[in-house]
Every structure is written in structure tokens, then in C-alpha cells.
Amino acid sequence: MRTDIERMAGPKEWIGLAVLALPTLLLSLDVTVLHLAVPHLSADLKPSSTQTLWIIDIYGFMIAGFLVTMGTLGDRIGRRRLLLAGAAAFGAASVLAAYSTSAEMLIAARTLLGVAGATIMPSTLSLISNMFRDPRQRGLAIGVWATMFSVGIALGPVVGGLLLENFWWGSVFLLGVPVMVILLAAAPFLLPEFRDPGAGRLDLPSVLLSLATLLPITFAIKELPVYGPRPLPLIALAAGLAAGAAFVRRQRRLAEPLLDLKLFGNRAFRGALLIMLISMSTLGAVYLFVTQYLQLVAGLPPMRAGLWLLAPAIGLIVTSMAAPLLARRIPAGHVLAGSLVLSAVGFALMTQVTAATPLLLLAAFFLLYAGSGPVTALSTDLVVGAAPPEKAGAASALGETSGELGLALGIAILGSVGTAAYRGAMTGSSALDDVPAAAADGVRESLATAVATADGLGAPLAGQVLGAAKEAFIGGLTTVAAAGAVLMAGAAVLAVITQRRP
Structure with a gap:
């Protein structure tokens, strides 16, 4: 009985969790605000199209590349030490990004932000694993950690819109500075140090x-x-x-x-990694289409589009918090499978969306987001819980890497499927018969280009082109939604198979 009491986390650990939640919120917030800032920084720095892609993508490249290394490094030198070093580097790189005077300088700053972010993500999760040894408390703590990602996603469009309406584009990067200052000041007093005592040299x-x-x-x-x-x-x-x-x-x-391959011998561990990969790939792709639908099809300005996304984000937050509590009464594998089915239903409902049904899109997005909350929280807990405490850094890094690769795969593959559906529909469209050839080529590229092109056309022709482009875009959206429904249903079956108790 005494051992169990000693293993239970107290007030200091829960306050420490609040400190660890701050950088987690920031990392997800950064992803959403950057997309809003791209038009503003492009007008100032005038990057080429290739440079613009690197400004967006280099951060994810660095995180995906360095997560495993940094997670394992934390196991060796100490997770708190690595977290503090990463926080200091992230704050400095944020200032560098905010005051960049060229596209090349901003790309370099985003590179440093990605490397620093790779130290923060696994460090926070592995520290939580060590601070909360009791499985029930650890599940709730990881649920809080996962929820902060949801809060960042919810606040990103709103906070970004407010900053960009009142300040210059660099202000979105300065969000990281006060957060990292708080972390650097509080961590030495609230966060214990953990490392693998048996680890050798890197x-x-x-x-x-x-x-x-x-x-x-x-x-x-x-x-x-x-x-x-x-x-x-x-x-x-x-x-x-x-x-x-x-x-x-x-x-x-x-x-x-560097990476203990024995971790993959655990069926639950392998299954949770694959489920995270599938879930993040579908969410990453559909998020891009939903935000474009709200702004380019429904015609909402960025701020209002962000407010529309608050309801699904709140659903994500609620289910992320509820999942660990529900898993105390129902096997986690069953909760995970049920959540994946809920997301699959949301994707299936989204296949019925038209240009005149934005509320249906919102309802579908709410369901699939509500289903994804438990997936993130429970899969992360299953990944970390399957590893011994001294390997928590490596295990959490693998979980994060799975999520990052899932986002990249989803945006690249499913995003391309949706784009191909749009271009296929527009290639044979009679709506472009009277449009100049050069302008028609642009319309076939994307809905955003079609909207910009339509501004220069006469009223009847512009309406005709926009109507066809919106219908083609919705065809791409519903195609991606159908693929998402199939993938999420398959992931639900995988959860039942791999998360069964022996």
C-alpha cells in the first residue's frame, strides 16, 4: 500500500504538468498561425514560390528528422536539461524569425525552430510519463497534454487573425517568447530530472x-x-x-x-503507432480542404472562418479530456475503436456536403474532430505506457514521429487525390470554353486561382467559372472524405485487434 501511495503524483506534479502544457499549446498554435501569416510575409519579403514552400515545410522536416535523436538524447543527458536547452533555442529562433529581413533568413530561422521543437515535444511527454507513474493518473495527464494541442488548433486562427489585423506578420512568431521565458523560469523548480542510468554514449x-x-x-x-x-x-x-x-x-x-527495436515487439505499441499515423494523415488532409471551403466556397473572411472552427475544436478538447476517464471503466482499446468509428461517421457525412450546406460540413467536421481527440490521447498513452520508464523519451519520440509523418503523408497523398479530382473535373468543364487559355490554365490549377481569375472576368462568365470551380473543389473534398472514412474504419478494426488484452 505504501508503494502505491508513493507512486501517486501530488500537487507539484500537477502544477508541473501545467508548465509542460504551455509549450505543447504553442507548438500547435504556431502551425495554424503561420498559414494565416503567409500572404503578409510574402508581400514584405517577396519570396519565390519555392522559398514560400520551404518557409512552410522546413519546420516539419526538421521536427520529423530530429525527433528520434532528441528523444533518445533526452534519455541520456536528462529530459529536463534537454527541454530547457530546447526552450531557450526556440525562444531565440522565434525572435530571429519575427525580425527576418529576407526569405533566406526566415527559412534559416524556421529550420532552427524545427530542431528546437524536436527537443521540446518528446521531452514534455517523457517527463509526464516519469512524473505520473500511476497508469490512471498518467492517462489523465497525457489527456491534458493532448488537449493542449487541440486548444492551440482552436485558438490559432483567432489569435493569428487578431495579431495580423493589428501588428506586422512577425508578431505571430513572438508568441513563443513569453511562453519559453515562463518555462525556463519555472521548470527548474517544478520539473524533476530523469535520465536512463544505464544508457551509454550517444x-x-x-x-x-x-x-x-x-x-x-x-x-x-x-x-x-x-x-x-x-x-x-x-x-x-x-x-x-x-x-x-x-x-x-x-x-x-x-x-x-539509439533506438531500441525491441519496442516494436509489443503488439499494442505497433498498433498504436500505426493508428496515430492513419489518424493524423486523414486529419491533416481534410483540415486543408475544410478551411478552403469556409473561405473560398462559403466566402467567410479568415477571422469568421476561425470562429466557425471553434465548435469542432471544442468537441476535440472535450473528448480528449473525457477519453482517459472513460478508459478507466472501459478497455482503452474499445474506447479507441469507438472514437475511430465516430470519426469515420464524420467523414462519411462529409461526402454529402454541397456548396449550399456549410452547416452540414461543420457538423461532419465536429464528429470527426470529436472522434480524433481520444485517438490522440489514448494512442499516445498506449505508446508511452508500453515502454519502460527509462525508454520513455525514445517511445514518445516514435509516437511524435508517427504523427508528423502521418501529417506529411495525408497532406501529400490525400491532398493530391483531392487536387487531382478538382483538376479532372475542371479539365473537361464547358464553363471554361469562353475563358482565355492562360486564365483557364490557372483556373484548372486550384480553387484559389479560380477565385482570383474570376475577379478579372465579366459578371456572367465569372459566376459560371466560380460555380464550376466550387463544384469541382467539393468533388475533391468529398473524395478525400470518402478515403478518410475507409481509413478510419480500417483503423478501428486495427484497434480492436492490436489493443486486446492478453
């Missing part, structure tokens, strides 16, 4: 091989669906896969590997 060749695996593969995932089978992404994919094979061989030979 194997530098393994670090280099992990980067040589994840960075090229992530690059190829993002490039191939957009530009097709060009030599550079194909070479990057082949190089990444070759480096990955060498990385696995080296880990199997080392007494103290």
Missing part, C-alpha cells in the same frame, strides 16, 4: 543514419505527389530507404542502440 553514426533516413523520406513524401516522379525526390526516397536499412542493421548490432 552513437553518432546512428544519429547521422536516422537523419539520413527521415529527412529525405519526408522530403520525398511532400514532393512526389505535387510534382510527380522527378529525379530529385526519387533519389531522396531511395537514399532514405537505404539509410533506413543501414540504421536498422546498426541498431541490431549495438549493445546500446
Whole structure:
């Protein structure tokens, strides 16, 4: 009885959780506010189209590439120490990004932000795993941690809109500075230090091989669906896969590997990683289409579109918090499967959306978001809980990497499927018969280009082009939704199979 009492977290741990929640909220907030800031920074810095893509994508590249390394490094040098170093670097890089005077400078700052972010994400989660040893408390704490991502997603469009209406584009990056100052001031007093006492030295060749695996593969995932089978992404994919094979061989030979491959021997661990990958891939793709629908089809300004997204985000927050409590009474695998089914229903409902039914879109998005909350919280808990405490950093890094790769895959593959559906519908559309050839080519590219092109056309023709473009876009949206429904239903079956109690 005494051992159980000693393992229970007290007030200090719960206050420490609040400190750890702040950078988690910030990281998700940063993703949403950047998309709003792109038009503003583009007008100021005048980046090329390629530079604009790098400004957006380099952050995710760095996070995906460095998560495993940083998670394992935290196990060795101490998770609090790594968190504090990452927080200081993130704050400094935020200032650098805010006051960038060129596209190249902003890309460099975003690169540093990605590396720093890779130290923060696994450090917060692994510290939670060590601070809350009781499974019930740990599940609730991870639910709070996951909820902060939801809060950031909910607040991002609103906070970003307010900042951009009153300040310059760099203000969105300065959000990180006060958060990191609070973390640096409070962490030494509220967060204990944890490290793996049996860990050996960090194997530098393994670090280099992990980067040589994840960075090229992530690059190829993002490039191939957009530009097709060009030599550079194909070479990057082949190089990444070759480096990955060498990385696995080296880990199997080392007494103290960078990544303990024995973790994958746990069926629940493997299943939870795959479920996170599937869930994040569908959400990443559909979010882009939903935000475009609200602004380009429904005609809402960015601020109002952000307010429309608050209701689904609140559903996400509520279910993220409720899932760990529900899992105390019902097996976590059953809660996970039920949540995935709810998301699948939301995706299925979204296949019925038309240009005249924005409320139906909102209801569908609410359901799929409400279903995704427990998926994030419970899958993360299953991943971290399956690993021994001394390997919590590596386990949490794998979970985060799965989510990051899922986002990249979803946006790249499902996003390309939706775009292909749009272009296919517009290619044979009679609405473009009277449109000049150069303008028609732009209309076929995307709905955003079609809206911009229509502004220069006469009233009857503009309405005709916009009507056809909106219908084509909705065809792409419903195609992505149908794929999401199938993937989420498959993930629900996977949850039942892999999360069964022995």
C-alpha cells in the first residue's frame, strides 16, 4: 500500500504538468498561425514560390528528422536539461524569425525552430510519463497534454487573425517568447530530472543514419505527389530507404542502440503507432480542404472562418479530456475503436456536403474532430505506457514521429487525390470554353486561382467559372472524405485487434 501511495503524483506534479502544457499549446498554435501569416510575409519579403514552400515545410522536416535523436538524447543527458536547452533555442529562433529581413533568413530561422521543437515535444511527454507513474493518473495527464494541442488548433486562427489585423506578420512568431521565458523560469523548480542510468554514449553514426533516413523520406513524401516522379525526390526516397536499412542493421548490432527495436515487439505499441499515423494523415488532409471551403466556397473572411472552427475544436478538447476517464471503466482499446468509428461517421457525412450546406460540413467536421481527440490521447498513452520508464523519451519520440509523418503523408497523398479530382473535373468543364487559355490554365490549377481569375472576368462568365470551380473543389473534398472514412474504419478494426488484452 505504501508503494502505491508513493507512486501517486501530488500537487507539484500537477502544477508541473501545467508548465509542460504551455509549450505543447504553442507548438500547435504556431502551425495554424503561420498559414494565416503567409500572404503578409510574402508581400514584405517577396519570396519565390519555392522559398514560400520551404518557409512552410522546413519546420516539419526538421521536427520529423530530429525527433528520434532528441528523444533518445533526452534519455541520456536528462529530459529536463534537454527541454530547457530546447526552450531557450526556440525562444531565440522565434525572435530571429519575427525580425527576418529576407526569405533566406526566415527559412534559416524556421529550420532552427524545427530542431528546437524536436527537443521540446518528446521531452514534455517523457517527463509526464516519469512524473505520473500511476497508469490512471498518467492517462489523465497525457489527456491534458493532448488537449493542449487541440486548444492551440482552436485558438490559432483567432489569435493569428487578431495579431495580423493589428501588428506586422512577425508578431505571430513572438508568441513563443513569453511562453519559453515562463518555462525556463519555472521548470527548474517544478520539473524533476530523469535520465536512463544505464544508457551509454550517444552513437553518432546512428544519429547521422536516422537523419539520413527521415529527412529525405519526408522530403520525398511532400514532393512526389505535387510534382510527380522527378529525379530529385526519387533519389531522396531511395537514399532514405537505404539509410533506413543501414540504421536498422546498426541498431541490431549495438549493445546500446539509439533506438531500441525491441519496442516494436509489443503488439499494442505497433498498433498504436500505426493508428496515430492513419489518424493524423486523414486529419491533416481534410483540415486543408475544410478551411478552403469556409473561405473560398462559403466566402467567410479568415477571422469568421476561425470562429466557425471553434465548435469542432471544442468537441476535440472535450473528448480528449473525457477519453482517459472513460478508459478507466472501459478497455482503452474499445474506447479507441469507438472514437475511430465516430470519426469515420464524420467523414462519411462529409461526402454529402454541397456548396449550399456549410452547416452540414461543420457538423461532419465536429464528429470527426470529436472522434480524433481520444485517438490522440489514448494512442499516445498506449505508446508511452508500453515502454519502460527509462525508454520513455525514445517511445514518445516514435509516437511524435508517427504523427508528423502521418501529417506529411495525408497532406501529400490525400491532398493530391483531392487536387487531382478538382483538376479532372475542371479539365473537361464547358464553363471554361469562353475563358482565355492562360486564365483557364490557372483556373484548372486550384480553387484559389479560380477565385482570383474570376475577379478579372465579366459578371456572367465569372459566376459560371466560380460555380464550376466550387463544384469541382467539393468533388475533391468529398473524395478525400470518402478515403478518410475507409481509413478510419480500417483503423478501428486495427484497434480492436492490436489493443486486446492478453
